[in-house]
Amino acid sequence: MNGVLGFLQTLLAFAGAFGTLVVLHELGHCVVARWCGVKVLRFSVGWGRVVWSWRSRPDGIEWALSSLPLGGYVRMLDARDQDVKHLSEDDLRHEFTRQNVWKRIAIIAAGPATNFLLAIVLLAGLYMHGVEEPSARIAEPAAATPARQAGLHRGDIIVAVGGEAVASWSEMRWQLIRAATDGEQQDVPLTVRRPGRGDYTFTLPAAALNDFDPDSDVAAAVGLALALPPPVLGRVDPAGPGGRAGLQPGDRIAAIDGVPVVDVGAFMAIVRAAPGKQLVLDVRRGAQALRLSIVPEASPAGAGGKGSVTVGKIRVELTGRPDMIVVSDGPFGALAKAVTKVWDTSVLTVRMIGRMLTGDVSWKNVTGPITIADYAGQTSRIGVASYLSFIAMVSISLGVMNLLPIPVLDGGHLLYYSLEVLTGRPVPERFGEIAQRLGVGLLVTLMALAVFNDVVRLM
Incomplete structure (x- = not known):
């Protein structure tokens, strides 16, 4: 019974998170299209057969609920998809392709921008509310690890990585990931506080982070582990x-x-x-x-x-938690921190995609809906703060992925319109059709790879 309830919770958490993000993405397109004077025919929550709809006045938009409640779509007046020959010249003024290129860019970019804005709002709210997290106090590094060789010991509290102040374990790990993926291959200074003795600076050599595998824990790779309580x-x-x-x-x-x-x-x-x-x-x-x-x-x-693999078990529970701190900021500090987090996460995502293309990072790190659903279920069981943080991270990923210059994605359309700005004329229709087919093929291949990786992880 518990397994069934856990599966249902995972399914609902995934549908709620992913569905909401897609709907808001499409709503961004819809709102900016109306601001730019483009006629919106339908905005649907869900896909498939329409089960309920309402037409607003005087703009005539059909607001609909459809049978498959995952995501949604916006349908605009667009000569590429509809027969517009019967429309009057006054109606055609509100057709998408007749708008100037800057309006079309704004409409297309509004979807990913909405995802980034949502992530900023969620993260800023969490930072203002305060999030309880483990402190950056470390356990004794194992022998021969870079952390041990640098001079770190049990009980040390890491307060800065590469000159960036950190307050919690997650912030410390994030700064290590940034250092491992920035491509500069520089030594990383760690500022460490030893209670009652003051602050010290130690250095992790660049070589310790060169072989960073995003599928592993970068902190553990250099010998850093969270200090745990004694076994009670x-x-x-x-x-x-x-x-x-x-x-x-x-x-x-x-x-x-x-x-x-x-x-x-x-x-x-x-x-x-x-x-x-x-x-x-x-x-x-x-x-x-x-x-x-x-x-x-x-x-x-x-x-x-x-x-x-066989392991030993004695069937007892262990109590106690790591040292915990509440990380919180005022409104302006929380907003600045949220914007920085969204920017850094987006840049890191693009870097990882680039490293996959160059072969520096394995394609096994491409994840799909099964892994996302698993994380959705896990974070929803931990608590509201963890679930909202998960939604923010997925929203950033959705925004970045949609900006990739792949035909059929928003980034592909933005590429066309950028070429139009540079050349003064639209991309030839025949070229667009071929690119669309290639884009669909590429997306299907990536989705198949993501699902394959998900299944391999489960097995």
Whole structure:
């Protein structure tokens, strides 16, 4: 039952996010078309057969709800799609192709601009409200990692990356991603605060970020991991290995086989790596010090009990959270931060597309509707703030993708009109038809690749 409810929540979260973004994108086209004097025939929420409609006066726009409630479309008076021979000269003044090139550019650009504007509004609202996030306090870097070699240690708090101040773990990771993708290949200075001792500057060498894989965690790649709380037990399954060994809620695991356990991550790693093997736990229970033996049960690592890798489990819950901070700004600071975030994300997206074209980044990073739906479900279960942040990120991606110079997308039309501005005459109709066919073929290929990558991830 829980699986069915989870699937329905994922489906609704995806439909709500993607459908809303497409509708607002089309609404941007619609509003600017009306401002520019182009006649709008229909604005539909959804696709397919119209199930309800209302015609407004005096402009005569048909506002419709259609049978497939995912996205929508706007239909303008356009001689390329409709027979306009029977229309009067007065009506033809409101036909799309008869408008000057700058009006056509404004109408087409309005869709992606709406997506960017929506992302700015959502992010600014989140920054003003305040978002609780883990601080940028790090765990002990593993030996031989760039972070360890640079001199960082457990408990250090990263307060700036490359000269840019950061307040949270997500901001720190974002600045690392920017540094890894800007193409300059420079060393990255990290400003680190050691509580009670002041601030220090360490340097990550450029080589540590050269082989950045966008499908991986850039922070983990250089040896940076979030500082986790010590392993303190919550609920203990009496029938599981932990319960049978005598573990109780509130117990703190101090050491395993005589080796100190510093945090939850280290504890989980040791247990998972020891299926069927005896472990000796040093336990703190209030003022008591206990020593208990436990044998983790062997369990398949795959989701749903499937998988070829076996890990150890003791069936206990762990309490505690990383150090959390509330990141918030005033109205002007939040707006500036939101605009910067939208710009940086757009630039990063374009850079990643460029690196895919040059072969520096694998095409396996192209994601499709299945992955987007999965993220939609996950963020909706975390909370409203996470879901709205997800919608903002998808809105930015939708805006960027629509601006790509591919025929049938907004960017393709903007390319035609830019050539018209430069040459003084429209692109030949025959050239446009051929380009449209090529554009459709390219989009179908990209969608097939995205779905294939999604299925591979699931498997």
